[in-house]
Amino acid sequence: xxxxxxxxxxxxxxxxxxxxxxxxxxxxxxxxxxxxxxxxxxxxxxxxxxxxxxxxxxxxxxxxxxxxxxxxxxxxxxxxxxxxxxxxxxxxxxxxxxxxxxxxxxxxxxxxxxxxxxxxxxxxxxxxxxxxxxxxxxxxxxxxxxxxxxxxxxxxxxxxxxxxxxxxxxxxxxxxxxxxxxxxxxxxxxxxxxxxxxxxxxxxxxxxxxxxxxxxxxxxxxxxxxxxxxxxxxxxxxxxxxxxxxxxxxxxxxxxxxxxxxxxxxxxxx
Amino acid sequence: xxxxxxxxxxxxxxxxxxxxxxxxxxxxxxxxxxxxxxxxxxxxxxxxxxxxxxxxxxxxxxxxxxxxxxxxxxxxxxxxxxxxxxxxxxxxxxxxxxxxxxxxxxxxxxxxxxxxxxxxxxxxxxxxxxxxxxxxxxxxxxxxxxxxxxxxxxxxxxxxxxxxxxxxxxxxxxxxxxxxxxxxxxxxxxxxxxxxxxxxxxxxxxxxxxxxxxxxxxxxxxxxxxxxxxxxxxxxxxxxxxxxxxxxxxxxxxxxxxxxxxxxxxxxxx
Numbered sequence: 001x002x003x004x005x006x007x008x009x010x011x012x013x014x015x016x017x018x019x020x021x022x023x024x025x026x027x028x029x030x031x032x033x034x035x036x037x038x039x040x041x042x043x044x045x046x047x048x049x050x051x052x053x054x055x056x057x058x059x060x061x062x063x064x065x066x067x068x069x070x071x072x073x074x075x076x077x078x079x080x081x082x083x084x085x086x087x088x089x090x091x092x093x094x095x096x097x098x099x100x101x102x103x104x105x106x107x108x109x110x111x112x113x114x115x116x117x118x119x120x121x122x123x124x125x126x127x128x129x130x131x132x133x134x135x136x137x138x139x140x141x142x143x144x145x146x147x148x149x150x151x152x153x154x155x156x157x158x159x160x161x162x163x164x165x166x167x168x169x170x171x172x173x174x175x176x177x178x179x180x181x182x183x184x185x186x187x188x189x190x191x192x193x194x195x196x197x198x199x200x201x202x203x204x205x206x207x208x209x210x211x212x213x214x215x216x217x218x219x220x221x222x223x224x225x226x227x228x229x230x231x232x233x234x235x236x237x238x239x240x241x242x243x244x245x246x247x248x249x250x251x252x253x254x255x256x257x258x259x260x261x262x263x264x265x266x267x268x269x270x
Numbered sequence: 271x272x273x274x275x276x277x278x279x280x281x282x283x284x285x286x287x288x289x290x291x292x293x294x295x296x297x298x299x300x301x302x303x304x305x306x307x308x309x310x311x312x313x314x315x316x317x318x319x320x321x322x323x324x325x326x327x328x329x330x331x332x333x334x335x336x337x338x339x340x341x342x343x344x345x346x347x348x349x350x351x352x353x354x355x356x357x358x359x360x361x362x363x364x365x366x367x368x369x370x371x372x373x374x375x376x377x378x379x380x381x382x383x384x385x386x387x388x389x390x391x392x393x394x395x396x397x398x399x400x401x402x403x404x405x406x407x408x409x410x411x412x413x414x415x416x417x418x419x420x421x422x423x424x425x426x427x428x429x430x431x432x433x434x435x436x437x438x439x440x441x442x443x444x445x446x447x448x449x450x451x452x453x454x455x456x457x458x459x460x461x462x463x464x465x466x467x468x469x470x471x472x473x474x475x476x477x478x479x480x481x482x483x484x485x486x487x488x489x490x491x492x493x494x495x496x497x498x499x500x501x502x503x504x505x506x507x508x509x510x511x512x513x514x515x516x517x518x519x520x521x522x523x524x525x526x527x528x529x530x531x532x533x534x535x536x537x538x539x540x
Contacts, residue, residue, distance in 0.1 A: 106492055107476050111450070144414040146451035147476045147492045157453040180381070181416035183427040206377050206417045208481060222417045224380055 002229055002241060002270040004263060008033030008061040010200065010244035011040055013262060014255035019044040021255070023052045029259050033059040033240040035100075041090055050093050061240035062137065062173070062198055063091040067101040069121030070114040070151070077117060080104075081124045088125070091134045097239060098137035098197040099129065100173050105148040114151045119161060126165055137197040138162055139173035142181075144211055155179055155188035159195065167194045174232055175200035175244065177215055180223045189231040196237035200244045201225045201270050213248040217261060218269040225270045241270060272499055272511060272540040274533060278303030278331040280470065280514035281310055283532060284525035289314040291525070293322045299529050303329040303510040305370075311360055320363050330366040331510035332407065332443070332468055333357065337371040339391030340384040340421070347387060350374075351394045358395070361404045367509060368407035368467040369399065370443050375418040384421045389431060396435055407467035408432055409443035412451075414481055425449055425458035429465065437464045444502055445470035445514065447485055450493045459501040466507035470514045471495045471540050483518040487531060488539040495540045511540060 009031050011022050019040050026034050034053065041049045041063070053060055066087035071077045091099040103121070106114035122136065129136050138158040141150035152158055155172060162170040172192050177200070179185055189196075203221030208214045218225050229241065243262050250258050279301050281292050289310050296304050304323065311319045311333070323330055336357035341347045361369040373391070376384035392406065399406050408428040411420035422428055425442060432440040442462050447470070449455055459466075473491030478484045488495050499511065513532050520528050 105476075110494055110497075111492070115453070142414065143412065143451040144478070144481075147474055147478075153451055154453060181413040181423055183385070183424060204417055206375075208414070208417075211414075211478060211481065222376055222381070227380075 001226065001267055004030065004267060005032060006239075006241045007031055007263065007266050008035055008059075008240035008242045009259065009262070010035040010064070010242040011037050012064070013243055013245045013250065014258055015251050017255050019049045020052050023056045023058060025255060025259055026058055027056050028256070029263060031263070033061045035062040035064055035242050035244070036060060036094065037064045038087060038090060046090055046093055053094060059240065060094045060096040061242055062098050062100045063087065063094060063096045065100045065102045066125070067150075068104040070104045070106065070109055070117040072108060077121065081121055084121070084125050085128050088129045088132050088134045092132040096134070098135040098171065098173070100137045100139050100198070102139060102141060103150050103152045105146065106151050107147055111146065111151055118151060122161060122170070126169055130169055135168065135197055136170045137173040138170065139175060140178055142178045154182060155192060156184070159188070159191060162195055171195035171197040173198040173200065176223050176225050176228050177202045177204060180204065180228065185228070186231055189228070189235050193235040196232060196235055198239070198242060199229065199232045199237060200242045201229075201266075202243065202245045210248065213246050213251070215245050215247050217245065217250070218243070218265040229270055271496065271537055274300065274537060275302060276509075276511045277301050277533065277536050278305055278510035278512045279529065279532070280305040280334070280512040281307050282334070283513055283515045283520065284528055285521050287525050289319045290322050293326045293328060295525060295529055296328055297326050298526070299533060301533070303331045305332040305334060305512050305514070306330060306364065307334045308357060308360060316360055316363055323364060329510065330364045331512055332368050332370045333361040333364060333366045335370045335372045336395070337420075338374040340374045340376065340379055340387040342378060347391065351391055354391070354395050355398050358399045358402050358404045362402040366404070368405040368441065368443070370407045370409050370468070372409060372411060373420050373422045375416065376421050377417055381416065381421055388421060392431060392440070396439055400439055405438065405467055406440045407443040408440065409445060410448055412448045424452060425462060426454070429458070429461060432465055441465035441467040443468040443470065446493050446495050446498045447472045447474060450474065450498065455498070456501055459498070459505050463505040466502060466505055468509070468512060469499065469502045469507060470512045471536075472513065472515045480518065483516050483521075485515045485517050487515065487520070488513070488535040499540055
């Protein structure tokens with residue numbers, strides 16, 4: 001099973017906590033990496049967030065999230081790209097392994113058109129990210145999010161987009177919740193070698209309580225997270241493994257109790 | 271836009287109606303094809319269903335559904351296959367274009383193991399279906415159903431399984447709700463040439479009201495059904511187009527009003 005030293009707390013799992021509280025939680029529970037969300041960074045302030053993480057000696061596995069490129073007008077799309085520049089600034093300041101991209105959906109456009117806007121957005125973003133030393137992590141989301149969150153839905157599609165850039169500039173984020181169903185998952189993870197910037201775990205509950213807020217703790221659903229971890233390791237990724245759980249019931253619980261459970265399940269099922 | 275002569279009423283869209291009522295509804299609204307569900311056939315009786323359809327001069331585009339192969343024991347899996355034999359009998363009696371397969375999920379197994387059980391189930395079913403002159407239509411379901419309904423989730427995967435058999439014995443059912451998100455959808459539909467046994471339409475609503483019962487009428491969501499129809503026609507399929515809508519609100523409405531709407535939306539958006 002996976003070693004706790006590789007566990008990274010994705011802050012959304014304990015969403016009640018501020019950056020400072022999440023950092024303290026990690027220290028208290030012996031977790032050495034954290035992934036921060038931008039709305040939380042904004043609440044605390046970037047400089048203060050950087051100081052909190054640095055003082056605690058934590059590693060930042062990612063900043064969540066950039067992306068959301070598609071928009072009806074050129075002006076709005078430009079504004080979205082500007083916002084991504086600020087996300088790059090934050091990832092740079094926090095020395096994060098990567099800036100995670102949730103690229104945006106297709107409501108109001110055709111899906112092909114939205115995909116073109118995403119490709120254009122990434123093209124506009126990469127030179128700035130390169131200058132700042134920030135890697136862009138393309139995260140394919142589960143196809144059930146194609147309409148409203150991400151027209152990027154398979155590892156293959158993410159690799160195709162990433163292949164336009166240097167492997168040190170654009171890579172992929174593999175999240176077990178989003179990829180477990182793919183009949184080609186083993187082959188596609190192998191093909192991701194050299195471009196894997198992050199690995200996220202949670203579980204798929206049956207029945208699914210909610211599309212957005214229905215993810216489960218590892219071990220409570222049908223995903224073989226351990227097998228996926230093996231595949232990701234065989235493809236050369238040995239970095240932090242983020243536990244990222246969007247779940248209303250967990251969010252309403254005591255974050256310290258959640259973190260204890262997260263560690264237990266990580267050591268048992270990942 | 272699509273001609274009404276190609277519209278087939280998938281009975282689930284007007285689920286309040288018995289076989290007899292749905293047949294009468296089709297006649298009343300000038301619809302020439304129907305797809306029947308097995309639980310409805312069971313209520314009316316197979317012989318009576320055959321008579322109703324024949325007397326009305328309706329074409330049966332499909333029988334829904336066989337499949338559901340995975341089970342924990344060999345005895346149960348055998349029982350599931352026996353049940354599929356009965357489904358073949360019904361499709362044969364109704365002279366249906368195909369028997370639609372919803373192959374089953376993976377709760378209680380690994381997804382790879384469930385996929386093996388599905389392949390074994392199809393292998394056991396095909397010789398019987400061949401003897402009865404019934405074509406087996408493999409329907410890839412949206413990946414959000416991988417856990418509880420269908421480990422078959424992409425057209426590519428369905429074609430791979432179908433390729434083990436003659437194009438007149440095993441083919442694919444393309445449902446816009448299940449396939450619209452796929453980045454390779456155009457290429458995969460083209461590759462389906464010669465094996466397309468059916469085409470289903472509905473729409474993906476945003477936000478999705480419900481995973482199972484949240485499909486929309488064509489035109490109410492993000493799917494470009496017309497474009498998918500073109501692709502399917504380019505791949506050589508010119509048969510019936512089933513309107514198959516699982517939607518609680520529609521189910522609670524007056525089926526005649528639903529059918530009027532279905533026709534209007536079909537002529538406008540398909």
